[in-house]
Amino acid sequence: MDDKGKELLELLGVSKTFHVRAGGRRARLSAVDAVSLSVRQGRTLGIVGESGCGKSTLARVIVGLHLTDDGEMIFDGKQVLTHRRRSTDEFKQMQMVFQDPSSALNPRATISESIGFPLQVQGASKAAIDERVATVMSDVGLPASYASRYPHQLSGGQRQRVNIARALALQPKLVVLDEAVSALDKSIQAQVLNLLTDLQEEYGLTYVFISHDLNVVRYISDDVAVMYLGQVVERGSAQELYDNPKHPYTQLLLSSVPTLDPTESTRDEPIDDSSTKDSEIPSPIDPPSGCRFRTRCPFAMDICAELAPAQIHLGEGRSVACHLYSESEVQAVPA
């Protein structure tokens, strides 16, 4: 909590490919492609993108559920070996809150068993486990009486609190939240987001918050990264990104968000999405050559099909991967 602002997690060129069968043939699914990110201690990095952009895979790569094919990860100044399975100790530092409150909890285990399981695996004594479970349950606002209940006896919001409690059981420094509020009703979302921010402040947690809901990401994030088809297309602080999006995909996303403010409506002046462009997301199995967004980009140029754009740094933590900015006013600095 003293060195807030220093980088806690850094991803450098991380890639993950899956081998699948598509139509009877073997194919390579490029889920995460050369992703570079960083998260500062005590802050929240929001990762936003549509279905299939690889954000869930990235989440699992960060916490160690998937092994990487390429790239490096540096956590708290030390290198994390991502090509092999993590040790029990290494797992302690980063934990995850899953999306679906129902399937994220073992229906045959009580709440305290679910929360205490990570501690059990780490070899803690029964007394230590009970104490920690009680602490963390009160942290997330669950009455102690719930400890012997089963998931089906709890509401969606309460189950999600249990998920959060389980993620905090091992006292991690970083928590990845993969669509953690997407399955909840709006008013419950608000409560859970409140809870998350409270916990962050109390324990100095660092969050990676993944969502397709732009409003929620804007609310909770300090910095934001936008993903498309496995790549990071734009990064920056939440404020800058939402006020001044540079990448055409970011602009498309933001213009698609319905707002309650009539003055912000873009309905009458939509972004030029001419009918000759695809309006469907291409498959990650055979992504478009060069820039992956070019099939939907209203500003696509010839070079976009030949060369994949590099990350152009536009200042403090701000970068965009787009050929529009190659010869821009800002100096293009190689990554």
Next chain:
Amino acid sequence: MTQVPVLLDKNFGAGTTAADRAEADRRRDEWNAARTSEQSRSFWSATFRRFLSNRVGVVAAVIVLLLVLGAIFAPWITSADPLLGKPTERLQNLGASGHLLGTDEQGRDMLARVLYGGRLSLLAGFVPTLGAALIGTTIGVTAGILRGVVGTALMRTMDMLYAFPAILLAIAVGASLGPGLTNTIIAVTIVFIPPVARVAESATRRVVVQEFVEAARLSGAGRLRVARSQVLPNVLNDVIVYASSLVGVAMIIAASLSFLGLGSAPPAPEWGYMLNSLRGMVSVAPLVAIVPGFFIFLTSVAFNLASDALREAMDSRL
């Protein structure tokens, strides 16, 4: 960190004055206290309660219980010898003095033979089912978790056994091993392992992709531990429901083997064997001749109904 505006005040809806908020606190504590006293039911007690509400199932379970008790306490229920009879008393009808269910073609008391035979039939029903459940679940869960080459090899082997019609396989194995109750039990176990393995494997594949299994791996647990603590309890549901429906079938297969002379050797009072030996007497003493068959039928009905009720009681859970 930028100060994030709080979306919903903690005291939202609790009123504006301190008195109002105190009242809201009191109501909340009361509500929580009420919830605390609500007994949280474990999975099994809830299932049990639901089973009890199914009248047909309860009746069936009681019948099963009576049959089991009758078989266990046979020596106390009747003093007649199931293996030795007086030829002068052969083929007496139901209700004859001293022979509630009559006597067979060698003068042996039918009631005694039925009760002692019940031991054999119930053993031949339960033991293979349990054995197949244990072995089949192990195979199925292993195949479902490991997948890949090992999983495929295991399941293909199961398919090969599954390619035989059940009775035929039982007969073939039984004939190969020889007569006797133990060999019958082994044969039926082998017949049941593939279907149980299939059920277990398919349930495992369903469970393994759920997020809580991933979450368990996140704690650093190895695959074996995850399998034992997370996957297995959830697979057991499906297996138990399926296995309970097999008990009646096991009994019938065992009785079929005895009927054909491949099971328990005479003079063991196995119901199937009895049915065969009394077959010729069906014109002379029809009611006595069908007694063993009737008991096979009754036990099988009771097991089927009970297992149906069990399935309903367990289903509404997940």
Next chain:
Amino acid sequence: MLRVAITRIGMAVPILFGVSIIVFLLMNVLPGSAEAGLVSDDMSAAERQAIRDELGLNDPMPLRYLHWLGDALQGDLGYSAQRRRDVSDLLIQAWSNTAVLAIVSAVFGISIGLWLGYLAGTRRGSLIDRVTGVLSLSGLSIPSFFLAIILLAVFAGGLRILPSGGATLDQGLWMAIRSLVLPVLSGSLITMAITARVTRASIVDVAGSDFVETLRAKGLSEFEVRRHILRNAISPVLTTSGVQIGALLGGSVLVETIFRWPGMGLLVFTAISARDLLVVQGATLVIAVTFVLVNLVVDLLQAWIDPRVRGAVS
């Protein structure tokens, strides 16, 4: 679709091999079982050895298996000294007898089962539903040999209107039907029960789905709605029917034994009792292969009817 067919057929081949291995192992694993039907206790050791040599029983197991398999693939399943006929001849005759019984039982059992299951499924909670339920339960719980005995006692013993056994298939249609009635009734009851149950469950399942509600909302008559329900509910019924047919083709040993029906089941049973090993091996092999092939056909039919089964990108 073609790809699916090739995959399924491809998967069936190793299973068929495995089946042949299992059959061979079962019959040959115990020492002394192979030549049991051909030697008698008063033969000298040398004589026994001679017989073993002649039958090739002193060769190593894998070699014997390959010999047997090689011959079998050419249609030669050995010669039964006891019956003085080629095993293949015996099997062909027996198989056709079993096939007649199996097909009639299957048609009878499945069609009635379908009809009852349909009635029960579309009229849930009604009298017909409950009666069907009771009938199905009884059909599942009653051993076929018990039913056979009762039917025999009543119709052949008491009323004497039907024969007590034997297959008179070559003396005209009426005689054939007479000899078929009781065996078919005994053997098809369980098929009827299982089919009725599965049909009912499947219809109840489909009838409760959203798309059926949509059909009603569109104004289709109840009759047309039921047609749609049936078309979609048929899939699981097809699977179980296939299994039933396969089992029936396996020849119910019990029904055939009781009615002295000269089919595969009776053949296997008598051969086991007489320790006529080659017959048992050949018959078991044929039965199992039939079962696998029937299931394969059912699988392919299902893939053809139901596009979902054909598989998607994994």
